[in-house]
Amino acid sequence: MARNSRYDYLIVGNSAAGIAAAESIRELDGVGSLAIVSDEPYHAYSRPLISHYLAGDKSAKSLNYRENDFYGKLTIEPMLGTKAVKISDGALDLESGKRLFFKKLLLATGGKPFIPPLKGLSLKGVYSFTKLADARAISEDLKFCRKAVVLGGGLIGIKAAEALRERGIDVTVVELAGRVLSLVLDAKGSAMVEKSLRDRRVKMITGKTIQEIKGETRVESVILTDGTSLECDLLLVAIGVVPNTDLAKTAGLKTRSGIVVNGRMESSANSIYAAGDAVELMDFVLGRRRPIPVLPLAYLGGRVAGANMAGARWKIPHVTSLNSAVFFGLPVASAGIVSTDGSPELNEVSVKREPGCYKKLVLNGDRLVGFVLVGDIDRGGIFLDLMRKSVEMKGWKKLICNELTLISLPASAAKEKIAEMCVP
Amino acid sequence: MKRIYAKRDYCIGCRLCEVHCVAAHSHSKDIVKAYKFERKNQPRFRIEESGAVSFAVQCRHCDEPFCVYSCISGAMSVDGNGAVVNDPERCVGCWTCILACPYGAISRDEAGGKIVSKCDLCAERAMPACVENCPNEALVYADVTVGKADG
Numbered sequence: 001m002a003r004n005s006r007y008d009y010l011i012v013g014n015s016a017a018g019i020a021a022a023e024s025i026r027e028l029d030g031v032g033s034l035a036i037v038s039d040e041p042y043h044a045y046s047r048p049l050i051s052h053y054l055a056g057d058k059s060a061k062s063l064n065y066r067e068n069d070f071y072g073k074l075t076i077e078p079m080l081g082t083k084a085v086k087i088s089d090g091a092l093d094l095e096s097g098k099r100l101f102f103k104k105l106l107l108a109t110g111g112k113p114f115i116p117p118l119k120g121l122s123l124k125g126v127y128s129f130t131k132l133a134d135a136r137a138i139s140e141d142l143k144f145c146r147k148a149v150v151l152g153g154g155l156i157g158i159k160a161a162e163a164l165r166e167r168g169i170d171v172t173v174v175e176l177a178g179r180v181l182s183l184v185l186d187a188k189g190s191a192m193v194e195k196s197l198r199d200r201r202v203k204m205i206t207g208k209t210i211q212e213i214k215g216e217t218r219v220e221s222v223i224l225t226d227g228t229s230l231e232c233d234l235l236l237v238a239i240g241v242v243p244n245t246d247l248a249k250t251a252g253l254k255t256r257s258g259i260v261v262n263g264r265m266e267s268s269a270n271s272i273y274a275a276g277d278a279v280e281l282m283d284f285v286l287g288r289r290r291p292i293p294v295l296p297l298a299y300l301g302g303r304v305a306g307a308n309m310a311g312a313r314w315k316i317p318h319v320t321s322l323n324s325a326v327f328f329g330l331p332v333a334s335a336g337i338v339s340t341d342g343s344p345e346l347n348e349v350s351v352k353r354e355p356g357c358y359k360k361l362v363l364n365g366d367r368l369v370g371f372v373l374v375g376d377i378d379r380g381g382i383f384l385d386l387m388r389k390s391v392e393m394k395g396w397k398k399l400i401c402n403e404l405t406l407i408s409l410p411a412s413a414a415k416e417k418i419a420e421m422c423v424p
Numbered sequence: 425m426k427r428i429y430a431k432r433d434y435c436i437g438c439r440l441c442e443v444h445c446v447a448a449h450s451h452s453k454d455i456v457k458a459y460k461f462e463r464k465n466q467p468r469f470r471i472e473e474s475g476a477v478s479f480a481v482q483c484r485h486c487d488e489p490f491c492v493y494s495c496i497s498g499a500m501s502v503d504g505n506g507a508v509v510n511d512p513e514r515c516v517g518c519w520t521c522i523l524a525c526p527y528g529a530i531s532r533d534e535a536g537g538k539i540v541s542k543c544d545l546c547a548e549r550a551m552p553a554c555v556e557n558c559p560n561e562a563l564v565y566a567d568v569t570v571g572k573a574d575g
Contacts, residue, residue, distance in 0.1 A: 020493070048496040052516060062514070065498040296494035296524060303493065324520040331532075333523045377519055379528025381490075404528065406481060407472040417527060422479060423429040423564060 006101045008032030009309055010092055012084050012247060013108030014044045016295050017276025019065060020302030021106050021309065026074045028310035034076050035100070037092065041081030042132060043068065047110075048159075048295055050135040055163035060132065087251035090271070104271050104309040107248055107259060108302060111241030111277035111293050120213025126235045129160045141234065145169055148234040149222055151210050153180035157238035158193070158327055161202050164234075172203040172230060174222075179206055181332075184323050186339045188350070188358055189332060189372045196330045205230075243278045243291050256280060258291040263315040265305035273309055275301035285320040285336045285369050285387070292321050318388045320370075324377065330356065333377040335384050336370030337362050349397040359400040366392040379404045386413060425506040426567045428543070428552055430479035434562035435471075437478035441554035441563060442467035448546060448553035466533060468543045469554070480554065480563060483508060483529040483543040491521035491530060499539075507545040515539035 009025055011018045014036050025034060045063040052058040071078045079094075086093040092100045113128035115121065125145070127138050146169065150161045153175030161171045173180065179190035180197070194204060205224065212223040213235060221231045243258035254260040254268035258280040261267055267274045276298035280289040297319050304316045322335040340346040340362060346369065350360035357375035361368055361383070368387040373380050382404055386393075391413045398408070406414045443455060445467040450458035458464075469482040489508045492500045499514035500521055510521075517538040522530045533541040546552040555563040 046497050048518070049516065058516075295496050296490070296520060299493040322520075322523055324518055324523045326517060326519065326538075331519055333519060335523070377522060378531060379525075380519075380523045381521075381525035381530075382528045384523055385526030405472045405474075406527065407474040407477065407479075418479075420484065421430055421481060421527075422432050423566070423568065424431070424433075 005099060006033070007035050008103045009034040009106075010100060010102035010104070011036045011106045011108060012038070012092065013106070013110055013276065013278075014038035014040065014042075014078070014080065015047060015108065015110055015276065016065070016298040017108035017110075017278075017302030017305070018106065019044050019070075020299040021108065021273075021275065021306030022074060022076055024303045024306035025310045026076075028307060028312060030075070032103075032310070034074075035079055036071075036076055037079045037082050037084050037094070037100070039081065039083040040131065040133070043078075043080075044070065045132055046295075047131060050129070050132055051159035051163040053132065054129075054135045054139055054160065055166040057166075060136070063132065084247055085250070087247060087272070102271070104273065106302070106305050106309060107253075107267070107272065107274040107278060108276045108298075108305075109244040109247055109278045110298075111291075112244045113237065114239045114242050115237055116209075116239065118210060118213055120215060120219065121237075123213060123215045124218040125215075125233055126213060126219050126237065129156055129236050129238045130241055138234070138236070142167055142169065144218075145234040147232045148172070148236065149174060149210075149230055149232040150236045150238055151222075152236075152238035152240065153177070153182075153204065153206070154238070154240055155181065155184060155323065155325060156240070157236070158197070159325065160236050160238050161197070162200075162327060164236075165200055165202055169234070172205060172232070173197070174208060174210060174224065174230075175204065175206045176209040177206065180204060184334055184338070185332060185374075186360060186372050188352070188360070189334070189338070189374050192356065192358060192374050193327050193330060193332060196328045200328050210235075241277060241293055243280075243293075245278060248274065248278070256289075260289070261301075264308050264313065265301055265316060266308070273305040275305040281316070281319055283320050284318040292319065294322060296322060320387070322384060324380070331373075331375065331377045333373045333380045334371060336368075336387055338370050338372050349400065351397075351400045361396050361400060363396060366394060368396065382406065382409075425485070425569075426545075426565050427485055428480070428482045428545070428555055429564050429566060429568065430481075431562045431564065432477060432479045434560045435478045435480065436560055436562070437471055437473050438559065439471050441480055441558055442469070442471060444553040444557040445469065445543075448549065464535070466531070466535070466541055468531075468541050469529065470531070481527060481529060482554070483525075484527060485543075485545060490524040490526070494520045494524040496520055503544075503547065505545065505547060507547060508542070509544045509547075510540050510542055512539050 044065040083095040259274040277293035324333040362370035447455040499511040
């Protein structure tokens, strides 16, 4: 329970953005009182790793995002298993009734699973898949399961399907779009992942979604939008996450689909900052603000927010979507715009080598605006950096056909980097 | 902080630096044994060559390491000496850091535990093995910020 009720710094959220802010606050201010409030009772853990827990690869403790002595070492008061319900007049109201006054507040409340309004959601065997508690509950339930349906073929859904398959469960993925990972990869990339899944006997049904969940006490089947029925005793709803803006709204903060923040991660209210999956970031490639719920950007935003809470004037650097994952041994990485979608000012260059290797760059004139890498993801960061720096150059195709090296980049693109690495 | 820098004019692309990196990170610390009898670990950096120009590309151990910020498991961190290091027990091989590194300095150790491989500035040695063993003194281990206005 809280020892004090007045804090210099209060952080709501114990995941990447919250931890990042705590770390940057402590880099600049070793003295100010700092507490992290989280409704989950666990030490900070990595949400992207819950699929490893479900697969049986990792224990709950090994999901920890930081060492066991993290809070003590940084003089942070962790208030875990504590729900914040309201913000008013410079104070955070907890569910217990206690009020915590703050000088600076960070909302790092993350995302919550998107659950469609379906009949039968309250049946046994129906779960979402975003937090450790979900993975634990599903894991406990697996002894009653033989056939699972995963609703959603995005990153969360495919990772969940992979985990269940590794536990020997029969899995069918139901995805509304025409292909899996439609937001992360282009058509060719999706096809390669789908082959990988099929090779491991994961079934996929695309272009449809679920309209009803049927069963007595436990889920027994799902009815798809075309009327077909799929037998199952486990249903994972893994459509996606939406920003968790509940707390922000109690303070009257400006929100759209996520909490609106400026480049310094300041919300519309004085002394209140926001970062992570709960906010909208300026996607510099798309030129508009939107939620980009990926861990690296949650950490970056949190780091900037924390520093500014402690008196700095940092701005978040150029960001756009980025993803990297391995599905049944097939690595995929992508960032920015992954398909031209018929857009007239975009064009692409691509190469497909031996089965399992595909690289594609999306260009706007001479600038890189996105890329997809499957199989050979090596040094992909060089592409991301060229994209973030809006480097203009010719000869992009060579970079994917030959080995990607700094020395092969035109002088204008690599001069600075190479100078940094060399001495006369 | 000291980092490894290359002297382009002196590098002849012999790659002995890569060989010594493998040996220094091996069990036996002996070149012959490392290559002949141990599971071959890979060099933790690369030599880049184009025509007559070649130089080593090691991790820059950045002041603002995007790889550390991007790491989903917390495996990537900054050690007591300021070096960016990867914890092989916690790395899950998601390759997000590879996507984050602007120098392409991190590579996949597929032969090993499917984790990442990167320069660790040879924490156990007085001087990184590559620098110590370059036959042409094309690598230096130095703090280039000394003498500058603000480090």
